[in-house]
Amino acid sequence: MIIKPKVRGFVCVTAHPAGCAAHIQQQIDYVKAKGPIKDGPRKVLVIGASTGFGLSSRITAAFGSGAATLGIFYERPSEEGRPATPGWYNSIAFTQAARAAGLYAQNINGDAFSDDIKKQALAIIARDLGQVDLVVYSLASPRRQHPRTGAVHKSTLQPIGTAYTNKTVDTDKGIVSEVTIQPADEAGIADTLAVMGGEDWEMWMDALSEAKLLAPGATAISYSYIGPIHTWPIYKDGTIGRAKIDLERAAKAIHAKLQATVGGRAFISVNKALVTQASSAIPVVPLYISILYKVMKAAGTHEGCIEQIQRLFATQLFNGQQPTFDSEGRVRVDDWEMRPAIQDAISAIWPHVTTENLVELTDITGYRTEFLKMFGFGLPGIDYDADIEPHLPMI
Numbered sequence: 001m002i003i004k005p006k007v008r009g010f011v012c013v014t015a016h017p018a019g020c021a022a023h024i025q026q027q028i029d030y031v032k033a034k035g036p037i038k039d040g041p042r043k044v045l046v047i048g049a050s051t052g053f054g055l056s057s058r059i060t061a062a063f064g065s066g067a068a069t070l071g072i073f074y075e076r077p078s079e080e081g082r083p084a085t086p087g088w089y090n091s092i093a094f095t096q097a098a099r100a101a102g103l104y105a106q107n108i109n110g111d112a113f114s115d116d117i118k119k120q121a122l123a124i125i126a127r128d129l130g131q132v133d134l135v136v137y138s139l140a141s142p143r144r145q146h147p148r149t150g151a152v153h154k155s156t157l158q159p160i161g162t163a164y165t166n167k168t169v170d171t172d173k174g175i176v177s178e179v180t181i182q183p184a185d186e187a188g189i190a191d192t193l194a195v196m197g198g199e200d201w202e203m204w205m206d207a208l209s210e211a212k213l214l215a216p217g218a219t220a221i222s223y224s225y226i227g228p229i230h231t232w233p234i235y236k237d238g239t240i241g242r243a244k245i246d247l248e249r250a251a252k253a254i255h256a257k258l259q260a261t262v263g264g265r266a267f268i269s270v271n272k273a274l275v276t277q278a279s280s281a282i283p284v285v286p287l288y289i290s291i292l293y294k295v296m297k298a299a300g301t302h303e304g305c306i307e308q309i310q311r312l313f314a315t316q317l318f319n320g321q322q323p324t325f326d327s328e329g330r331v332r333v334d335d336w337e338m339r340p341a342i343q344d345a346i347s348a349i350w351p352h353v354t355t356e357n358l359v360e361l362t363d364i365t366g367y368r369t370e371f372l373k374m375f376g377f378g379l380p381g382i383d384y385d386a387d388i389e390p391h392l393p394m395i
């Protein structure tokens, strides 16, 4: 099959297996080039391991610290005439590379919110790893079927209280326009909290704890975002922001339990805004990211997911380092994004961006390159005109 990008709005419905593998290799090479992360994790469970920050966490743990990893994700395999999702190919490529390097790597493809997948994960950990010393919780999902009530909750990306109008960009067509998003009702707020809040993370940690699968001193971490004033109504102060407040609540509750049981720790790392499948679906945010990339690249401080997580592990979590917390007890690797000089430069550009000057004033070109890369397109050394086998079994 010859596989080319097919972009539909904010998703690409195709993915290239060899391109995804090359993307994985780039990230592995980056982590190896940065050198070993001392006193790093040895046995790691990554929930949401196939793309974005979770994938980078898995790669950093494995290739920075030689960790064994169990990855949980929910990806669609290939079908007749249709490639799999990129996370499917990413996970196969990661697993092959890890095993070739002599590292344990195992995968579970299924709904992490369900009891069944938790049970499968516990059984694999008990059988193969004994215990885990790091749990990374990095899910980004539009829906969750609650394992107790059976109710299906759908998350929304809406403001709370009043409607919100701002500039947005259609990243595919390059059109800048104004968008108005209506506020969520109480049910929308509660549903988003049920999907993206902390309850499921707590369920995972309780299940691991009850089964005595957490190693002494175990660390649990999950990721959040705060961002600048431009996106607060749709992010920090919106439905997703409420869910993130609940995730922070869960981090504190998990921390207290870990302290009491295994002398462990749990916290949130606030990460930088980056092109991922999750962030490209949020109105306004892709325009902000396009300007952010322009300004941070000019300042020489731009990072992608792998640079962010490598820095998090090497300077905050392990390597003989202690985390630096903000006033709310969070680690901040969004620190370079939030520097006043960066935010002032973005604020100066923001009001002037139009469809006509989008390429000049923003890094929409870099955004698109990164977006396509997530699906395995635009990687050097890949012949995109060549026939390639899309049907790869999970390993």
Ligand SMILES: NC(=O)c1ccc[n+]([C@@H]2O[C@H](COP(=O)([O-])OP(=O)(O)OC[C@H]3O[C@@H](n4cnc5c(N)ncnc54)[C@H](O)[C@@H]3O)[C@@H](O)[C@H]2O)c1
Pocket (backbone or CB within 6 Å): 047, 048, 049, 050, 051, 052, 053, 054, 072, 073, 074, 075, 087, 110, 111, 112, 113, 138, 139, 140, 141, 142, 223, 224, 225, 270, 271, 272, 273, 274, 275, 276, 277, 278, 279
């Ligand atoms: N992208 C950003 O700009 C950004 C910034 C800061 C923090 N974060 C946070 O980082 C976390 C990860 O986001 P991302 O942007 O890396 O997302 P992503 O879309 O790249 O990754 C999501 C992962 O979750 C998995 N997943 C989704 N639903 C699942 C389910 N039901 N069962 C099992 N696996 C499932 C996917 O397979 C994938 O591995 C989120 O908490 C997000 O809020 C993202």
